[in-house]
């Protein structure tokens with residue numbers, strides 16, 4: 001029997017969809033070990049985000065608010081998570097491998113004397129014990145890891161779990177008094193990437209561009225993304241060269257996505273890039289060099305110059321749709 | 323000021339990896355390289371030292387002792403780090419938590435003002451050690467740093483996070499984890515390589531460090547190679563692509 005605490009990702013107003021993938025992880029773990037889960041919504045003025053999570057079968061939704069948690073930093077956030085986990089007797093604490101999850105959850109593990117598994121993609125048996133499956137070596141290998149401590153902390157790779165639908169019911173919303181404690185770290189500012197497009201990790205279509213697009217990265221990727229209601233992603237090289245913001249990076253050290261449809265445009269297909277997209281349902285590669293490794297994972301490969309092929313693709317999709 | 327910086331060797335991610343006989347790690351007989359993120363951390367330490375003067379830099383490697391020592395010398399001391407420390411440990415067994423506790427013990431001995439660690443190691447890909455260490459020390463942290471500037475008694479760090487960039491200010495002592503866009507790591511010069519041979523390198527066994535319980539909390543039960551994706555087809559032209567995406571894949 002397990003008591004799982006799911007830490008929600010949210011923007012205070014509403015939960016992010018990746019929270020639902022973490023809930024799916026919790027439900028799968030309960031199916032193996034038995035038990036129940038609670039959800040924590042930690043922030044400032046985040047009551048509406050909590051209210052949106054009452055229909056998923058949690059034992060309780062805990063609202064944890066504090067002025068210092070408006071822009072949560074790892075040290076205070078981790079303390080609050082650990083305090084709540086102790087007070088409800090949680091033996092598993094899970095959050096998505098979002099940047100806050102990666103930043104704060106190891107600190108939670110120390111506070112709970114717990115072992116931690118990062119970026120979990122599955123729950124498997126290992127000789128009678130429950131093991132967490134996770135990618136290693138940029139996903140070239142996977143390891144089934146067993147955590148030997150009584151309390152366990154995980155971050156969950158959202159692309160490997162379903163964004164589950166509400167199951168009905170009404171979990172009680174409870175408030176928990178937060179004390180993030182003192183810290184010598186201060187939030188200074190956030191420089192957000194402006195975009196009206198869907199979140200990369202939530203989009204059904206991702207149009208990703210590489211270094212080959214140069215300073216025409218936007219003019220080539222945007223019309224296709226907008227036509228298909230997709231998000232825009234990038235290779236590390238395109239970000240390094242300043243053609244796309246850091247937040248667009250897909251791969252081992254960027255975001256991991258698994259949309260229905262992924263376009264890799266002028267991307268060579270280095271292992272570190274594949275680590276972030278190779279579980280997409282349908283992959284389309286457009287590259288002028290037929291020998292690139294991206295064609296080894298693409299369902300449909302088009303050997304062509306992106307500067308002419310992509311605009312042509314946009315106009316022909318428009319044509320067949322009308 | 324004193325900076326402690328990470329220097330970890332990893333099996334070359336571009337090499338063909340084979341899982342060891344017991345299924346719990348990769349076969350040791352491969353090429354190793356310095357973990358890329360540690361190179362960024364080392365570069366950051368050197369740049370801060372050059373900019374501010376009067377900075378002592380110390381590199382720490384945890385792993386198989388001879389090889390780790392070689393990497394600390396060639397990858398860190400030859401680039402300009404002042405001295406090195408190697409803690410001997412079995413890389414197939416030690417987990418992020420135990421590595422962080424080793425760092426904690428070295429921090430207690432060395433009292434650095436700043437610990438700079440690669441944000442993740444490209445073998446295990448756990449992305450935990452810096453954060454674990456910061457909590458063990460009860461220090462503030464800034465992970466995934468793409469810019470580090472000392473401003474008076476504060477360090478201002480730009481972090482790469484979901485949705486954009488976050489700027490935080492820390493007072494020392496603190497932990498910073500390096501991301502790839504932090505800098506362009508320099509190469510070691512010939513003079514640097516010669517000098518490195520004479521730089522001090524202290525070695526410890528885990529037993530020397532008074533760790534209390536030196537058991538890892540997490541162990542690998544089994545490693546496997548994921549089934550790869552099958553290559554699909556090359557389409558003739560854009561018309562063919564549109565037809566397939568619509569007719570066959572039904573995605574547009």
Ligand SMILES: Cc1cc2nc3c(=O)[nH]c(=O)nc-3n(C[C@H](O)[C@H](O)[C@H](O)COP(=O)(O)OP(=O)(O)OC[C@H]3O[C@@H](n4cnc5c(N)ncnc54)[C@H](O)[C@@H]3O)c2cc1C
Pocket residue numbers: 209210211212213234235236237238249250251252253254255265266267268269270271272273276286287288289292304305306307358359444502
């Ligand atoms: C530790 C580490 C972590 C990393 N993490 C990541 C990561 O998270 N994500 C990531 O993406 N990379 C990552 N990388 C970098 C990775 O190894 C590659 O360098 C990078 O993915 C290359 O990006 P690219 O394909 O855009 O550029 P390139 O490899 O330079 O490829 C450019 C491509 O564009 C094609 N091209 C050029 N012009 C045109 C045109 N007009 N039309 C069509 N095609 C054209 C070329 O044929 C080529 O295939 C990491 C590397 C390291 C060492």
